[in-house]
Amino acid sequence: MSEIVRRPVSRNAKLAKIPLGVAGRAAVGFGRKLAGGDRKEINTEMNQKAAEQLFAVLGELKGGAMKFGQALSVMEAAVPEEFGEHYREALTKLQAAAPPMPVATVHRVLDQQLGTDWRKRFESFDDTPAASASIGQVHKAVWSDGRRVAVKVQYPGADEALRADLRTLNRMTGLFAKVIPGADVKPLLAEINERTEEELDYRNEAANQRAFSKAYEGHPEFVVPKVVASAPKVIVSEWLDGTSVSAMIAAGQADPEGTRVLRNRVAGLMGRFHFSSPEIVGLLHADPHPGNFMITPEGKLAVIDYGACAPLPGGFPELLGRILALAVAEEYGRLTELLHANGWVLPGRTLTEQEIEEYLRPFTDPIRSESFHFTRRWMQRVAGKATDYSSPEMKTARAMMLPGEYVMIFRVLGGSIGICAQLDAEVPFMQLASRWLPGFREERDSA
Secondary structure (H helix, E strand, O other): OOOOOOOHHHHHHHHHHHHHHHHHHHHHHHHHHHOOOOHHHHHHHHHHHHHHHHHHHHHHHOHHHHHHHHHHHOOHHHOOHHHHHHHHHHHHHOOOOOOOOOHHHHHHHHHHHHOOOHHHHEEEEOOOOOEEOOOEEEEEEEEOOOOEEEEEEEOOOHHHHHHHHHHHHHOOHHHHHHHOOOOOHHHHHHHHHHHHHHHHOHHHHHHHHHHHHHHOOOOOOEEOOOEEEEOOOEEEEEOOOOEEHHHHHHHHHHOOOOOHHHHHHHHHHHHHHHHHHHHHOOEEEOOOOHHHEEEOOOOOEEEOOOOOEEEOOOOOOHHHHHHHHHHHOOOHHHHHHHHHHOOOEOOOOOOOHHHHHHHHHHHOHHHOOOOEEOOHHHHHHHHHHHOOOOOHHHHHHHOEOOOHHHHHHHHHHHHHHHHHHHHOOEEOHHHHHHHHOOOHHHHHHHO
């Protein structure tokens, strides 16, 4: 393929194909139904074509378009059953695949970032990419000291493309909601906007990854690849072999009973990693999608891609633990007071105890027992409640706001739950909260 499309006009035209294509197919499908066509067959065909177009456009454009698609892919489990497996397959492809950039382009970026004699720093370098992502692709290589390494190279023009996409996608949120029912895209785009500049400089990612690698070095359950070299547009880190969580999700769908123990273990490891890192590292890995997690041959959880990390130097906020404890105890009066006092309700708006209780009820299943089984059916039900804009609960939601310091935390929480639902796994959610959330046990005891 050609290099990444940079011109905003060209990118906007490609993005516009998605809603226009969906609308066109809907009109054609309606006509075929009127003519007596098989309704189920027509719907299946339309969904498949729409899903294929979604993957083709977002994957080809890379940049913010693909990053947005990857964020949506985590919520794949929430896609209603009537949209079938086609959307799921398209979204899953966006987790770890995109058309590659030309070899000459890769070499040119390496010349600019590592010097024109960059080949001397490697024993070998594979020109065929091992993986592709939203703003860069990964190549397998051998470093000069014999270590196998992963070389992530940023697409030329990714910065311009990312910014252009985000401006366009922010204007298309209503249309994307029709393509992916049940997904609230506005918070996803707001967060991607917030973190754009940080992720474009791989030196930030290298610093985050070094912090995680040092903190978890020798850990019995987790492994983080060490950074070997870094530049603004290139990062070299140790290569890790393993089975991706994406593959485990697929295996679970093919053999639910035979893979249940493994899937539960993997989901538990992911939970412990996310809950423990703020206290251990002072950072929260904030890009939860299945392509960033693997199980190594030794049975450890390997975690990659540290471009998006939320700084939490004191661990999780104590207020978060207190809020969760009051919800567990169903102390909605005290919880409502706490939310008002700490900026979770818009200025000038007042919410009652009953309104808060009714708003939270659809989301409280995981906190009613020490362990909870996350399923697609549960995700679909919760997503349906969360996107019913005519409901009283949505009126309550519009009176609330999430303080800025909690946006990334809830993004990770939502993404992690989405992966657990794709894994169809049981997770000791409350045990993790009790161990790692400051303020939780203290508030629970007092309640």
